Amino acid sequence: MTATGLVCPLGAVGATDRAEVGGKGASLGELHRVGLPVPPGFVITVRAFERAMRAADPGDTIGARIATLSGADPAAIERATAAIRGQITTTPVAAELAAAVTAAYLALGADAPVAVRSSAVGEDAAEASFAGLQDTYLWVRGAGAVLDRMRRCWASLYNTEAVSYRLGQHLPAPAAMAIVVQRMVDPRSAGVMFTCSPTTGDRSVIAIEGSWGLGSVLVSGEVTPDSFVVSKVTGEIVRRSVAAKARLHRQAPDGLGTTAEDVAADLRERPCLDDDEVRSLARLGTQVERHYGTPQDIEWAVTGDAIVLLQSRAETVWSSRPTAPVATPKARPMDHVFEQLGRPSVLKKGS
Amino acid sequence: MGDDGFSFPLPSQIEDVPGAEGWRSMYQYFTRFQPEDDNRFWFHNAMHFPEPVPAFDSITSEIPYTAIGANTARLFVFPTTLGIEHRIVNGRVYITAIPVTDPAEIEQRLATFQQRAGYYYGNWDSLYEGWKARMAALISEIEGIKVPELPDIEDADVVFNSVGIAQNHYVRENFQRCIDLFSKAWHHHTEMLMLGYGAYVVFFEFCKQAFPEMPDQMVARMCAGIDVIMYRPDDELKRLAQLAVDYHVDDLLTDGADASAVLTAMAERGEGGERWLAALAEARVPWFHVSTGDGFYHHHRSWNEDLTVPFTALPRYVRLVRDGESLDRPTEELKLERERIAAEYRALLTSAEEQAAFDQMLGLARLVFPFVEDHKFYCEHWFTTQFFAKIREFGDLLVRQGVLAETEDIFQLHHTEIDQALTDVMLAWSAGSKPLGARHFAPIIAERKRMLEVLKGWSPPPAVGPVPEALNDPAVRMLWGVTAETLATWAAAENDHGQEIRGYAASPGVVEGVARVLHSVNEIGQVQDGEILVCAVTAPSWAPVFGKIKAAVSDIGGAMSHAAIVAREYGMPAVVGTGHATKRIKTGQTVRVDGDRGIVRILD
Secondary structure, eight states: OOTTSSEEEGGGOOGGGHHHHHHHHHHHHHHHHTTOOOOOEEEEOHHHHHHHHHHHOTTOOHHHHHHTOOTTOHHHHHHHHHHHHHHHHHSOOOHHHHHHHHHHHHHTOTTOOEEEEEEEESOHHHHHHHTTTSOEEEEEOSHHHHHHHHHHHHHGGGOHHHHHHHHHHTOOOOSEEEEEEEEOOOOSEEEEEESSOTTTOOTTEEEEEEEEBOTHHHHTTOSOOEEEEEETTTOOEEEEEOOOOOEEEEEOTTSSSEEEEEOOHHHHTSOSSOHHHHHHHHHHHHHHHHHHTSOEEEEEEEOSSOEEEEEEEEOOTTTTSOOOOSOOOOSSTHHHHHHHHTSOOBOOOOO | OGGGSOOOOOGGGOOOOTTOGGGGGGSOGGGSOOGGGGGSOEEEOTTTOOSOOOTGGGHHHHHHHHHHHIIIIIISOOSSEEEEEEEEETTEEEEEEEEOOOHHHHHHHHHHHHHHHHHHHHTHHHHHHHHHHHHHHHHHHHHHOOOOOOOSSOOHHHHHTTOOOOHHHHHHHHHHHHHHHHHHHHHHHHHHHHHHHHHHHHHHHHHHHHOTTOOHHHHHHHHOOSSOGGGHHHHHHHHHHHHHHHTTOGGGOOTTOOHHHHHHHHHTSHHHHHHHHHHHHHHHHHHTTOBSSOSSSTTOOBTTTOTHHHHHHHHHHHHHHHTTOOOSOOHHHHHHHHHHHHHHHHHHSSSHHHHHHHHHHHHHHHHHHHHHHHHHIIIIIIIHHHHHHHHHHHHHHHHHTTSOSSGGGGGGSOHHHHHHHHHHHHHHHHHTSOOSHHHHHHHHHHHHHHHHHHHHTOOOOSEESOOOSBOOOHHHHHTSOOOHHHHHHHHHHHHOOSSEEEOEEEEOOEEEEEEEEESSGGGGGGOOTTOEEEESOOOGGGHHHHTTOSEEEESSOOTTSHHHHHHHHHTOOEEEOOSSHHHHOOTTOEEEEETTTTEEEEOO
8 A cells, every 4th residue: 555655546545544544535445446436536645634734733732722622612612623723724735745736636637626525534433423524625626726625624623513523422533634536526416325224224225315416415404315225135126215306516607616506397306316327326335335244325426427436434323233133043943933923913003 | 093193984884885775685694794893993805805796606705704714713723813704885895803812812822823733834745735635626526516407207217226315305405515515615725824824924024024125025036936836827828829839720819819719710720720629628627727817706707618818818929939939937047036035135134043044934934835826726716616617507407497587697696595596496396386486586686786786886995994903814914915004005095086006016117008997807808918907906817918918006915916926927017905096097097007116106
């Protein structure tokens, strides 16, 4: 692995590099490494972050300042974190890092639109809980803009919500943060996919949720997504629910950043994926799960003709839940019948 | 009710259908709803009785229900369920299963059940072989029953062999033997079936708990037999189509051709035609003893009695043979697929312990499944079509004796009334007078025929009475598909006149097409290529129709109902147990059948 540098191509990192490239970077690198479709990009490593933090916080006082805060005083948190964020975003980027990022960016194409995404380092469960608390910037163009968003991502470790959340949960600050920069995809539809049922934990199915445009519309809770349940065993779509999707997120008209708008009336109640796409996604999900050996929570996007994966992390809710066996073997197969037919099955009411 | 969020009308709230107020005269007193029946939950057994029941045909509820409960409640002593009670109102049959709810009683019954059911599960295959032999004996016995000729002068043998009993005696004895054999056949029918359902329900419940998202039909797919008798009549047709091409007589098998005209033409076609007719004759016994219905109505004739259904299917199969398509079911592929599905679910279980339990339950379900899938051919089809044929012969006798105007009129009389009519004939033959039955029965028969027509227009509510605390009967759940979800669906449908109809996702896939709503099996010939079949319930002999349609929708049925099994076999979407599809959908409407989700949507 080569992630000890300041910047590292996605294709050169893997699952063992979490400490240097964060959870998101490691997972995307790993997906790329095993041949799954991931948009090309690079990681700005933890080493770059650490150097930058030494420059922004030479006295190493941030940790101590956070420690004095109380979750009961939001105004104090807001004041203190704003100051910390200002420190991080205004400290000039070191020339060596700026050069490395600029070179890596240009390798994606001159003036290529990219996504700049936080990739925190921490435990699986912790990362999942922090998901959405750290910044992601879409439709960023130009090396200068990338460097600016990079610093804002670093600073987002100290977002008011993130700090309040950690104080409330008595969690330590994530040790460090890497940044993933990927070539932007312009999705027709996007969403998430769980390789077990999020509602029942059933591992025989893949649950897909999606909506028109960028997946951020799901995270923001602005739409009820379409949902599909696909059997891993037969590949059949066993359940399908098409929702009225009134809003979508997409590239802003000036090509920079994103905008929210209404979905055209005739598209709202149309499924955002056709059956072939649903089945293809489910196959990719099965591949990812098989690779990691545990259920995964995956972000995906569908462009005109391709499916890309934007993130995969371990599913934490059902995987960590202890499960009692549904049944254990008995002396004779027929003893199962005696057990079950020997107890009244109560008709559940109020369904 | 109240907090259930749904409710059904009470039995006492059902009003007589105007113009058919005399329906009670057709059925026995013990089939009528009583005031106290308002306190219990009943559902319309539209699976077996989708049409108003003629007087004689009420025997197909009376006798099965004397046998089912006898087996569950008294013979095997199922712990949590007694038998099934039935009521008839406006010509439709409602049933309820009586649960055992007292824990002490359940415990006590369980001990007996374990010994008795254990004997059957422990010796299943050999008992099933014995069962087939006993059923074959009953079939040959009913086929051998003679309907007395009642000659003017008794046969000389009766005198010279000193028999000492005249023919008129056998009029009633032999009629009664038919009824008794029908009863015995039904005792055998339920003898192994409830245990079969029991074993299947256990595996079903396990799958549903381990894999809550697993579609019902997947459970059936893991157990389904490959060489199932049910497919055999249709397989025979395919073989006959192939032979017709091989013998160069396939030009005679054309759409709309009359079966008897085809037979005549074949006989005139020399060796090819003769060989084909010989093959047909061989296939007819026993495979054409399959009923065009499912054996619950006298007008469900066998293919042997009415060649229309098989000869309607033949031209299509001939075309496929000519086009070089293989008509063989891919049995090896089906077997591999069944094993693959089971192995993959097994691999998803989290522990070796669970996998071992899964193996035990799947093994037991597969042990009982051949009986569950095949018993109908022996009982509802072969035996029952022969039973009705024999009753028809008694109808012929009553016509000859001047009691009935036509043979089929016998089915307008209850079996106890036929007993009266035959006694009348016995007396008249003995006395040398004329039977008095025509004067008595002619107006009754005319009135009943009229009422049945009126009753056809009635839409029975899918369920009546308060929603129950428990549904313990394995058959109610597996065969009729009656669960908490079904009840909610039925109740919602009663109050909903929208475009969406919900049922069980019985076979996957989504298609749109033109609906063909069949209210009776006799309308089967109306189905056009590419239509979507909408019916109350289907039977195995409908298989040829499944070759024409692109989806199936039924009012009643669960994952194990025929429509579900056959649709999966044909790889077409099916939604079963909708409760109301035949009422809500009209022939010619465009509908979308979503067999993945169990939803039928009317698109226009």
